[in-house]
Every structure is written in structure tokens, then in C-alpha cells.
Amino acid sequence: MDKIYFYLDCLKPKYLIPNLQLKNISDIDIDFLKQIGIKGLIFDVDNTLAPYHGTGLDQCIEQSFLELTQKFNSCILSNTSSERRKKLEEYFGIHAIQTPIKKPFSGAFEAALDYLETNPSETAMIDDRLWTGIAGANQAGLFTIKVEPLAMMSEPFRHTLVRIFETIVCKAYRK
Numbered sequence: 001m002d003k004i005y006f007y008l009d010c011l012k013p014k015y016l017i018p019n020l021q022l023k024n025i026s027d028i029d030i031d032f033l034k035q036i037g038i039k040g041l042i043f044d045v046d047n048t049l050a051p052y053h054g055t056g057l058d059q060c061i062e063q064s065f066l067e068l069t070q071k072f073n074s075c076i077l078s079n080t081s082s083e084r085r086k087k088l089e090e091y092f093g094i095h096a097i098q099t100p101i102k103k104p105f106s107g108a109f110e111a112a113l114d115y116l117e118t119n120p121s122e123t124a125m126i127d128d129r130l131w132t133g134i135a136g137a138n139q140a141g142l143f144t145i146k147v148e149p150l151a152m153m154s155e156p157f158r159h160t161l162v163r164i165f166e167t168i169v170c171k172a173y174r175k
Helices: 002-009 030-035 059-071 082-092 106-116 130-139 157-174
Strands: 020-022 040-043 073-076 123-127 143-147
Touching (some): 040 106, 073 106, 106 123, 106 130, 123 130, 130 143
Parallel strands (some): 020 143, 040 073, 040 123, 123 143
């Protein structure tokens, strides 16, 4: 029952609305993040850095990813398997958090904060999903950056349905 209440809580406008909404990570202004005190970045993978279930960085954001991870303490937080997590670490060259607690639950973000040794106000979450990444990170007090999905056609249909639901809810809030 607690999970149901948690997911319903994620639908509140204050959690679903990101601090920034950009096309992709190439649009992130490093100087701006530093000005507002950001020291750590948490990246989602699927459709944020790579197509769904991909292990390779999308070429259109490769240079930006390298710059961001050189300027900020960084890690990956993805609801993925242990096998894939290891592949992600090898490819991206940054730690991928392994926790039994999945996004959007705060324990997942706390594990990332512990790894980065930052507090929520010093950390940004970069994700393409409103309900899991953005809402969970907002609840945990992080600065949130929503990017457009890189390759929506690569993800399962159920994810597309959730995106449609997220869009409807957000449009209703903006009226």
C-alpha cells in the first residue's frame, strides 16, 4: 500500500515539473550549474545517454558527456540488471549505482548521493522520464534536468504509454 501512495505522491505538480527542460545533455550550461552550486551529476541511461537498453553513448551527445563528467562528480542511476550495470560502467567510465531500491524511491537517490559525497542541493539528476527520474529526484530535493528521449522507438510500448500519461498530467497542471 505504501508504494501506491508513493506513486500517487509523484503525480503532484511540484514533483513532476523539472527545474530545467532541454533537448539533450549538449544543451546543459556547465557555468550555470556551477553558479547554482551543483557539484555532482546523476545520469539516467536509457534514452538519456543511449537508446533503450543500449550500452553505447549516443554520438550526438558524446562530447558533452565527456565535458560534464570531467567538470562534475558523476554517476549513473538506472533501474537495470547487475550484468548491464557492469557493461555501462566499462563503457561510460563512471560508476553505475547498484541498489535494491529503484527509482523513483528516495533510497536510490540517497545511494547516488552517498557515492558522489554531495547533498541534494549540490546534485542534479538528468533523466528523460518524468515519473521515475524527475519526480523521484524532486522528492529527494535534487536539481532536475529533463531531456527529450534520444530514441523513443527503441523502448517498450508500456514506456510509451507511461510517457503519454505523464504528458496528459503535466498539461493538466499547466492549465
